[in-house]
Amino acid sequence: MVDTPGLPARRAALRMMDAVLHRGETLEQAERGALRSINGPADRALARAIAAEVMRWLVDLDAMIDSATKKRLPDDAKPRSVLRLMLVQWLRFDTPPHAVIATALPLLTGGPRRLAHGVFSTLSKREVTLPEGPTPSDAVAMRWGDRAQDIMAALAVPPPLDLALRDHAETEKWAGELGGESLAPGHIRLPRGTPVDQLPGFEEGAWWVQDLAATLPARLLGAGEGRRVLDLCAAPGGKTLQLAAAGWTVTALDISERRLERLRNNLERTGLAAEIITADALTWQPAKQFDAILLDAPCTATGTCRRHPDVLHRIGQRQIHEMAELQQKLLARAVSWLPEGSTLVYAVCSLEEEEGEGQATNVPLRQKPVTQDELPTGLHPDSNGWLRTDPAMLPDAGGLDGFFIGRWVK
Template sequence: MKKQKMPPGLGLRIAAAERLAEVLKGANFVPFSATEMPDGRDRAIANRLVTTALRRHGQLDFAIARYLDRGIPKKSGPFEALLRLCLSQLLYLPELGDHSALFLAVEATKRDTRSQHLSKLMNAVLRRAQGEAHFLRGLPAPSLFPERLGLLWIKTYGEGSLEGMADALIDGAPLDLTVKDADASLVDALKASPVIADTVRVATRDSAVDMLSGYAEGRWWVQDVAAAIPARLLHLTAGAKVLDLCAAPGGKTAQLIKAGYAVTALDNDAGRVERMAGNLARLGYSADLVVADGLIWEPEAKFDGVLLDAPCSATGTFRRHPEVIWHRSAADVAGRVALQRRFIAAAAKCLNPGGVLVYCVCSLEPEEGEEQARWIADTIDSLEPLPVTAEELPGLEEALTDEGFVRTLPGMPVPGENGGTLDGFFVARYRRR
């Protein structure tokens, strides 16, 4: 049998559909690498199609429900993933062309034995969506999020905040770097602008991160502006002993070392600790690295400060990981809340009297943030609040709550000429009595 010729663009869409199908089943999205897809243009299109489908997941759900009364047919192979990819192109990436979206979707469906009987259905759905493209593009902000999270965030942060989050979800995350040393020439070479303290934001880049100016020399590391806030709030004297609990991949560890502290960085995953060691080596930094379970680990001596970036639902990172908001259930959050409380109690026991604990999560769920702070106040007598002040958040004063906590939202604008938003974080600070 003669092998079918592959039309241009078909192979990358088949590969993209396979990758998206994995994410729909619960995997995290890993962009295609040059090894997997050597052609740079194909790789860029494939990654863009998948990320657009993930960012527009809620709106695509609406469209699929509108045009498929019985939902996605069972045992249909790549049909759903192909449909989502090609709806994304048709509705939200018009520069890639309507014709290729329609033709390649049908062609890819025909070439898979599990879905070839659905090629006419694929064409019909895409044609109907094409006719209602203006309506579908105008769906309101809440449609971008799971109903449970959308309602919770409106109740907690206000409807206006959800609009900002929707914009942040569609726009994605810019590249933020924490620089080792202030150097205007490096910032210029990176096409970046200062944001807060030692964070700079790259405006545009046309190469991989490890090809940017200063990478090989270890002059900076990648770290979102929100993720860089917690480590700055310890305010200890140089040489103070600090424990970075749940430390990998090491961005906050690097901040603590840069601040002049004697740092112990702990994580329970040996592979992650090994990667952290490599990251620190590139920067010319060193710390006491420990592979252990932080819930039961007992230090030989207590610390002057503990930074606890606790395991969490990570819903605040949806700008770069849009799939996370569709993978988290209320039960998932409840499980993480219980784990966080055990970590908080363990962290408090590692502190010297007068020592400082900074607790943070990259989560938008109040159960993991504000409600945890109330739990600490009611449960752990050894800790007293140490409120954060507006002077510690120049340009981000709106992130400061009345209680002295830090609550960043993905829709919040950041200072600096490059603009943009930031990850969702909650930060609370305490002192051991």
Template sequence: MTDARATAPDDGLAARRAALHLIGQATGSQRLLSESIAAGALERLSPPDRARAQRLATQALRQLPRADRALKPFLAKQPPLAVRNALRLGAVEIMEGAAPHGVVNAMVQIIGHGKRTQSYKGLVNAVLRRLGDQDPQAWAKLPVPKLPNWLRGPMVAAWGRDAVAAMEAVQAEAPPLDLTAKGDPAALAERLGAELLPTGSLRLREAGQVSALPGFETGDWWVQDAAAAVAARVLDAQPGERVLDLCAAPGGKTMQIAAAGAEVTALDLSEARLGRLRENLDRTGLSARIVQGDALEFDEGGFDAILLDAPCSATGTIRRHPDLPHAKDGAEFGALIELQAEMIDHALGLLAPGGRLVFCTCSLLPDEGEVQVEEALARHPGLVNDRAALARPGIAEDWIGPEGLRLRPDFWADRGGMDGFFIACLRRPQTA
């Protein structure tokens, strides 16, 4: 197919080509959307087309199982992946309300420009036109997309079939936009017309262009999922405390800690991601000491508190990143679990006596949460699991288990859900 990054007239083709490129990278090359975008997949598009391409790709990947079910009656056999993805994207657009004529013409034109796909123009035209004649209600009647077996199996074992089905129902819907306020969240919620969530985050159902929202330029808030924001609230940084934010970029938690008045050191391995953190700090007028480096090699100690949002499977973020189940297969989980244990041990050694470590992962797998805490307590005699620190405003009692706080996508389902997270607060003893 043609280069997804090539410029095109403002007729919707450029955004759709780019979306198909992103979908193809996820389904064919097992590459996350963020990786493709960082590699420049959208760099030649106008800002509106970039936003549209991401939106189209994300929604298509979120609804891929439904699209395949809708297309199945019209396909005697599966076409090549590039053609199949064009049909999938077209199906999602049509069945979610886009004008069939425009979608069909666009997909036929895109397929016709590819040397390896041009012979499928007739198929794409016929299938999408027949799909456009279907009852629009048929889409809603299709089963909720399920997680792939490599992930669904462990999750069912951990949480049960009903809970996993509830999570899948939330993940099938486009999530709202959550914000963290630099100042008074209630005042900002009123200003933006946002819902003030019980934990203190703000939620917008229809946000539009983020940078156009009131308060963006003046740094009054930043985008951060409500579940992710809980970790820094559990840390409860105090003015003047020395706090280390390990794996800090892109900086949501760093900004929370800085806004609390603490002296925060933000460390991350990726210089590119730290660039985003610097931009966020500049926009919000907050300050932090920034260090680029490997968390396991950082040897400065004596911190009052450390926040470790450890590298993980990111399975808790599928509602926002539906490419993950298609781009990953779980093969790297074992190495990530080993790394998390190493990072916990190293972080504990950087704390002052009596200091606290908030360990968290955006994972739905107990091996990356509850089990890590169990094993850390066994490795470190005297280490205290401070469950009382987890009782923050808006946190339901039954979300707190013996090992820590478990947040899941199906919590607040009527509000739009939340990302999956595990959070624990571990305190180093006052004496060795």
């Protein structure tokens, strides 16, 4: 039997949603299995987009569904999942209701199918609309406090594309050639949509993809002038590339050989050099000393919620606590390896206080505060001399990821 056109993409999206919400997988992990049988790039992209938008707007979609049912559907009920998918297509992708029904209802049979059809018809007749920005879950609102609403509002539209340049002196040149804008030396921001490998400068290695916020930890180490730096937990390697381009002699260490392969490819493409070591930082011992260590520690990555909205629903206190324990151990290792006079930069792409400020207060080194003149216009260090970014910052320029960054000298 031949599937209805578009049905395989919807089925794959449903599987990805289930993997995130019921098994705690990331969307990237979920798509490996869900998209295995889909060959067409358009259908693969559609499945990813549907699943991501459901994650982004989940709280609001569920509120709509609940408003149209006499008895609340269980969270794991298949009709609820299919209705989420249907509403996203209608409200976010402007798919006509009749096309939504034709491509989604075949995912259900019997009574559940009639139920979903009735609920969707009710909501479409009401002409319901989504709010200007996604609503946070109660858990997210509690953790992010006063910033939660502003952060969620910044998630309404997927983020632009940021590029980091190999040569900061060529910022004006590449901004013109790529048709982008620069928010800092060595940074270019472009609208979403253009395949990265088709952009000018890709083949010659003039740049790599890296969110503006993710470039800030390496920027805070300044020019290397041949000095030695350890990029700890380095993969996928954007900061290694930055440090090498800034004149540091870089050792990049990560536990994942698969993720380090991406770094090797980018080093080859850009013509930059770094020593790469595959090892567990909790057991590895350096054979030499470093003038600086950059620890961009493993974390919950809630600061990347613009691009990875699944973190809004699969991260809770257990995951935050587990990451904080690992970060504490990695920080202790990094501090023990620093010789006198060397610098440590600690960073996480997390919005959770336990992973950022909570770790920084326990670093037994002399703080070297982040200063205003080191940051792009519109960003400011806090009263402690640390830097905290979140997606609601730089709203007129397209925002940026959430990071915590601290710097110390031994």
